[in-house]
Amino acid sequence: MNIKHEVLTHEVFPARHCSAMKRWYQGALCVLLLAPSILVAQDEFVQTHTISGYVRDADSGEELIGVNVRIKDSRLGMATNEYGFYSLTLLRGTWTISASYIGYQTVEKEIYLDADTTLHIELLPSVIQIQEVVAVGATESKNITSIEMSVAELTAATIRQVPVVLGEADLVKTLTLLPGVSRTNEASSGFSIRGSGPAQNLVLLDESIIYNASHLFGFFSVFNPDAIKEVKLYKGGINARYGGRLASVLDVRQKEGNKKSFLFKGGLGLAASRFLLEGPIWKEKWSFLVGARRSYADLFLKLANNDNIAYFYDLNLKSNYSPNERNRFFLSGYFGRDSFEFADVFGNSWGNAAFTLRWNHLFNDRIFSNISLIYSTYNYASEFYTAAPYRWSADIENVDLKMDGYYYINTRNAIDFGFGLIHHAFNPGTIVPLDDSPIQKARLDKKYALEPYAYLSYDQKLSPRLEIQYGMRLSSFQRLGRQNIPLYENGSPVVYNSDLGLYEEGRVVGSEAFGSWETMESFFGLEPRLSLKYQVSRPASIKCSYNRTRQYIQFISNTASSSPLDIWAPSGPFIPPQRADQIALGYFRDIRDGTFECSLEGYYKRLYDLVDYVPGADLMMNNHIETEILSGDGRAYGCELQVKKSRGRLNGWLSYTLSRSEQRVPGVSPSDPGVNNGRYYASVYDRPHDFSLSVVYRFNTTWDMAFNCILSSGRPTTYPESRYEYDGIIVPHFEERNGERFPYYNRIDISFTLKEKWGGDWIFSLYNVFNRKNASFIRFQQVEDSALETEAIRLALFGIVPSITYNVTF
Amino acid sequence: MKFISTFSCLIVLLCLSCTDVIEINLDEGTVRLVVEGRIELIKESPSGYQRIRLTTTAPYFSNEPAPVAAGARVIVTVSGRNYPFTESHTVPGLYETGS
Structure with a gap:
């Protein structure tokens, strides 16, 4: 029939x-x-x-x-x-x-x-399925039917079963096991997608932008796994709905709260504890969720008579109200904070706060709409307890009002459309003296901008086999006053001094004043997006995609890690927006009725107007960041293989990525060297080989075992090429940026989970079983008390880390 | 309590045991001349004793004193006037002027 x-x-x-x-x-x-x-x-x-x-x-x-x-x-x-x-x-x-x-x-x-x-x-x-069940006549999997490619979807359950350091399930750590996703550093919760930097990822938590996704220097990410419902990562083929960042979109959706009954979840770990309470306020109509986490490494340190302090906490809130079938309202909030103090020398703190108010409305059976009002902020501060103590702080704030529409015309045609407006405010730095410090209070110019956007995407099934999705995103960016900007001689904020071989600040010849809300500079761009799927046979599809993305907010950092002291700067009179073009082609195949889902994808990316700092740049408390940066371009290409199994006793995936990521910074005029003489060089996110295996084996209904194996190329770095003496001190001399590479990275983790019948479970885990010392940093220095000897010091953050976590649900 | 203190020790140990000295093979870079000196003009004796030390760069892990650049011709030009420096007889690589 x-x-x-x-x-x-x-x-x-x-x-x-x-x-x-x-x-x-x-x-x-x-x-x-x-x-x-x-x-x-x-x-x-x-x-x-x-x-x-x-x-x-x-x-x-x-x-x-x-x-x-x-x-x-x-x-x-x-x-x-x-x-x-x-x-x-x-x-x-x-x-x-x-x-x-x-x-x-x-x-x-x-x-x-x-x-x-x-x-x-x-x-x-x-x-829990113990016997391998192959559903007879099962429908085709999303791997084959979906037009989306370069996409990874994770549920909270998947994140929870992967073993991680100190036994705490972590979203970002799990993501880095996927093809095309790599760690920027072991201690960092920044992640790199297809060779791009962490600041080129759009990280959304219930639609709010999260600027720094790391806690405790990246031991954890800001996402509480208990509060997460669904995570979707777009590495390419990005839908026109998303914009504002070059490389990827990480769309994290929090749970709405249990509408039927109360549920309590708690976890006790060595590093942090957490709880989550959800339930109905008004059955089936109004629900809430409250979640919180707190680390207590600082308490251990105190017990060990150590003056250092390091802790984080975060809070997730959500409420969901559906007065009727056509309307739903959501309120979600996230608040997180990190604090770190190093023995009366240095203190550091940072935090994100995000609030989203959403209204879902069904116009009719085929037109769905969502209106969101979003506020998000990120602030970071450092305190220096030197002879002249002071506090340095900076923050970013944005308010976004947007509307998204989904029009399901029929089974073969669907339209996504929407528009919105973001207001950005940047406070790049404020210095406040502490105690009776002689330091003068100082503040860098605040920067403001408006980012309006609109998009339209059309999804069309041309035949049962062929599906096409084409869309266009219009984005714009207006840098607004109030600000005075300097005018540089010949319009160049950076000049090359060929006598000294150094980049210097351009000569200021005047200044231009802009009033409040006055447009200083505006940019406008089209971002075409295209995806195609052709289903070759029942278990196989070929997909391809093209997307252009534009990024108006630049991130400048002279370290590879996503450190808490990030410099964010909006595009403006001296800094053009970044652009990227990416094409990808993939073959997707299900084996044994979807027991194994395989994919092989190749991509090529071009990036334009990237920013890089000049050698020896001073980025902190600099009101004219344009005098320290050069602009360049980049390219990244590679192929990714993934084999995933999500049925039976053995679950998990295997992934391998072969890729390159390079950049080129030519300098301000044809005669100056730029970085590495304007040649292409490996970016810090270049990982030619990246292999990972992450599997879970279910012995029976009470015992599980999870296993990770990661093997990847070390990250590019700059080693001293030679040394010289100056005033009796040995000074390293650096020549080629990123000319060398850290030793390869390798790690094996194992964890066992014991499920108790009454809803509790014990997780015993061993991180880095073979205690391999993977370098996080390598520092070159003169041996203490030696006039002539030099040494290389490796900082390996985690050796073998055993841990026990207890989780309870009732 | 014992449980907590055991683990606090564990965490502190973890933090302490993470740095070590490693062997790295570095490529030898191009040898460059290093000029180390400060010209000081003292008002009372404008032709006072001045010195410049010339060495070269060396491989980073050479663990030896910087190789000296001996036998060089050193001239400092100030407002079109040349001041020749002569190499010290006792310390190779040290170039001096005046007395």
């Missing part, structure tokens, strides 16, 4: 459009936005009805994101959107709808469709 429907959908639909030629023509029309109305008119003519609704977790009532909702035995279907909504417009008749999602039992429902229908689907979390 279902076969008949397939015939219907595959043949009757295209027949209405006569020929392939006409379909292409129609595609062209769609760009002009005429097609939607035509298509709708046609649908009405042939009696179609819409089935729509939310897909939810049966236990908690949480909406589930990215559930593969498909019409059985056909190639029709879609994934639920970021709010768990789906909408399928089908011909009148009997259809079997299946909804499948990792970690849940697949649900199938047969319905007779003769009117627009609302169908909410509830999925039950799957019980």
Whole structure:
């Protein structure tokens, strides 16, 4: 019977459009936005009805994101959107709808469709599968059916089963095990995507921008795994909905709060403890979630009579109210803070705060909209307890108002559209004297900007095999006053002094004053996005994508790690926005009915107008950062292989990436050397080889074992080429930037989980089993008390780290 | 309590045991001349004793005194006037002027 429907959908639909030629023509029309109305008119003519609704977790009532909702035995279907909504417009008749999602039992429902229908689907979390079950006639996996490529989706369950340092599940650490994602440094929660820097990743927590995703120098990331619902990482093929950063999007969605019953989760670890409470305020209509974490390494240090202090805490809040089926309101908040004090010498603190208010509205069964008001801020400060103690602080703040729309025209056509406006405020640095310090109070100029944007993306299934998604994002950036900016001789803020072989500040010949809200400089750009999928056979697809991205906020740092002292600067009169173009091609294949999901992707990226500091740059408390930076460009290319298994006793994935990431900084005029004489050189994020294996084996219902193995190239670094003596001191001389590489990185972790019947579990883990000393930093120095000897000191942050964590849920 | 203090020791140990001296093979860079000197003009004796030390760069782990650059011709030009420096007989690589 279902076969008949397939015939219907595959043949009757295209027949209405006569020929392939006409379909292409129609595609062209769609760009002009005429097609939607035509298509709708046609649908009405042939009696179609819409089935729509939310897909939810049966236990908690949480909406589930990215559930593969498909019409059985056909190639029709879609994934639920970021709010768990789906909408399928089908011909009148009997259809079997299946909804499948990792970690849940697949649900199938047969319905007779003769009117627009609302169908909410509830999925039950799957019980631990001991026997390998191969679902007969299972629907095709998202690996094959989705048009998205270069995308990784993780659920909280996946993150929790990967062993990490000190036994605390961590999102960013788990991400770095995926192909194309690498650690910037062991202690850093910054991550690099396809050879780009951490500041080129758009990190969103419930749509708010998170500027620094690390806690405790990167031992942890800011995401509390208990509060996470779903994580999606776009390494390429970025939907037009996202913009503002060059390389990737990490979209983290927090849980909405259990709508059916109260749930408490707690965890006691060696490094940090956490709790999470969620439940209904008004059953099925209004729920809340409160989560908190606190580390206590500082307490240990105190016990050991150590004056150093290092701790973090964070707080997650969420409330979700649905007065009726058409409207839903969400309020979510995140607040986190880190503090570090080094024995009366130096103190450091930083934190993110983010609030999002969202309103989901269903105009009808096919038009879904979301309006968000977002506020996020990041501030960081250092205190120096020297003879003249002072406090240095900086912050970034933004407010974003946006609207996103989803129009599901029918099973073959869908439109995403939206627009928004961000207001940015940067406080690049303030110095305040502490105690009776002779230091003068100082403040760098505040910088303001507006970033309006709009996008439109069209998804079209041209045939059961061929799907195309094309979109355009318009982005703009206006740097606003109030600020006085210097005018440099010949318009160049950096000049090369060929006598000394040094870059110097340009000569200031005047200044220009801008009033409040006066536009100093404005930029405008188009960002085309395109994705194509061709399903070669039932278990195999070929996909390709192109995207252009623009970034208006620059990050300047002269260390490879994502240190808490980051310098963020908006594009403006002297700093153009960064641009990137990326193309990717991939082959996706399911083996043994989706037991193994394999993908092989190749990509090539070009990056323009990147910023790099001049040799010997002074970036701190510099009001004219433009005098310390040079602009360059970059290229990155590589291929990524992943084999993933998500069924049976053995779960996990294997990934291997072969890639290069290079940049070129030519200098300000043809005669000066720039960096490395203007040649391409390896960027600090270059990792030619990166292999990781992460698997979990379920012995029985009580014992699990997880295993990680990571082997990757060391990061490029600059070693001294020679040395010289000056006034009896041995000075290292550096020549070529990033000319050398750290020793390779290798680590094996093992953890065991014991699940108790009453909801508690014990996690015993060993991080870096072979106690390999992977270098985080290598420092070159003169041997103490020696006039002639020099040495290289390696700082390896984690040797073998055993840990025990206890988690409880009730 | 004993539990906590045991682990505090563990964490402190972890933090302390993380640096060590390692062997790194560095490529030998191009040898460059290093000029070390300060010209001081003292008002009372404008032609006072001045010295400049010339050495060269050496491999970073050479662990020997900087190689001297002997037998050089050193002239300092100030406002078009040349001041020749002569190499010391006792200390090679040290170039002197005046007395």
